[in-house]
Amino acid sequence: MRAFVVTKYGSPDVLALRELPYPVPKPGSLLVRVRACTVTSADCRIRGLNVPRGFRQVMRLALGGQAPRQPVLGSEFAGEVIGVGAGVTRFALGDEVFGMSANLGAHAELLVVRETAALALKPASLSFAEAASLPFGATTMLDFYRRGRLAPGEQVLVNGASGAVGVAAIQLAVAEGAAVTAVCSGANAELVRSLGARHVIDYSREDFTLGGPRYDIIVDAVGTAPFARSRLALRPGGRLLAVLADLPAILSAPWQSLGNYSVIAGPVSERASDVQRIAELAASGTLRPVIDRWFAFEELPAAHRYVDTGRKRGSVVIDVAGEGR
Template identity: 50%
Template sequence: MTSLMKAAVYRQYGPADVVTIQNWPKPVPGPNDVLIRMRACTVSSADWRIRSCSMPCGFGVAGRLAFGITAPRQPILGSELAGDVVEIGAAVRNVAVGDAVVAFSGAKLGAHAEYRCMRADAVIVRKPPALSYETATALAFGGTTALDFFRRGALRAGERILINGASGAVGSAMVQLAAQAGAEVTAVCSGANAEAMQQLGAAHVVDYTRVDFAGAGNRYDVIADTVGNSPYSRVRQVLTSHGRLLLVLATLPEMLRAPWVNITSRHRLVAGPAAERVDDLRTLVDMAVDGRFTPLIDSCFTFDKIAAAHARVDSGRKRGSVVVTDIC
């Protein structure tokens, strides 16, 4: 008889209420797998895009091919998780039953459930006792994205960086990590989030409802666009001579344009999905323990209210991460 677990499942693309709690087969770990009993997870902007099929311009067909043409291929969303190891495969040596862990399943999703089975060599790190499950689960999505784009964009101490969409999960991670790297950070967000961005390390804040940063006369060595409304054509005049544009969220035409810009100008466009590295997650865990990085948490919902958590993300008003706890 197959054991069952509770999972947040969506069978069709659509708004938040397509997600419902259902019984689902509990995963069985293989020889190289780890079974994690979930304590906390998040609902991210990536979950919203996949669930609603709200893809950047040009990625509609690709999104359907990746996630399911007529219905979701993976009906359980969620990529960030924290929990306890309850079972391991015979070949697993890097974690043990009883270990508290934080993990990132990335595009494989599946974290919105009572249990998640992952390969032991996936992005899994032991969770120190000093970190709560709620804090730990919000580390990966924004933090690893920020680290990867800063690595590819060669962000250096002393440079001026502008972060467009600074109050989101990725943007708020970028503000903190750029400040930690010694950069001078300008955060673009609504005025209501200005104080929070300054507390995270932003030296300057631009209220996008009042000022167009691209026309304000300042120049930047690096611009990170997490919103998708700052193509190269808009920001080229405010990049320094060797400036870099980090297209965290980009349309297909903008991504296709990047190689040409990189060849024909001194500017550099960095685009494409962020790498999922266990070393990056370990770095974030260490920084969180030391107090050098704290994921910004917008709100917490219990698992039985996960549809409401999705609705909060859908609103476009969240600040940082939406966390889900009390998972069945």
């Protein structure tokens, strides 16, 4: 089977298309034919070892010194179960599934994934590409909103509203009955309004931290609104969900949470129950896929180059099975 491998950290040029052995599912695992996957901001961070301040050595320890120990990147996918290991009970041959792979490996034609990973049956109303575009942003925001105790009627500001995390942050907050203000460039104002944002702030014209309305929750998916700046725009009891935070910010979060505010940061826990919820919200039309561009499997390095620009809107999908749009 074909897969893209990363032989050393670097630019998208380090991605090489290789023929790898046909994988065999271990007990408790599924073999999935990947029909669509995505290139996420996280894939590009790992490939380039381009991580927030303070994380470089930690990431080398966690991922591998000179190259990722798991050379096949890709976490978000949708596909068909074509093999099951001993003892599998949640899924069966022929099931169409989507979710997060837990240990990367989705930039390949075939993927072995534990049945206990963050997976669910793909809603019939979604294409494989649409399903693959949802879990990264939405599992991130379901986890952050749970930790931030989002409640109906609250005022939520989403900084970085047009990325994969941002488009999920808007829609999931609206689904909870919150009123959303989206911070994005003027070019993306129409997109974020169409997803349910009530107010839009163009970050090139206005700095939301310098006076103006205050919010119960601020989601920072860009890293430009750390606590020192966001505090001025938080109501008493407000929570900063620092989706993108450097190591000093993560380490200081517990101290910053001692007063009137809470700072929530750090890695996300991906849950099967959250992907099930994403499936239900997508099937009902409450959570809409936002796909910026499609690339053929062979064009995966070009997809990395595009995601590296930091300008994508929603998700960048890889059409692994060549099904077209």
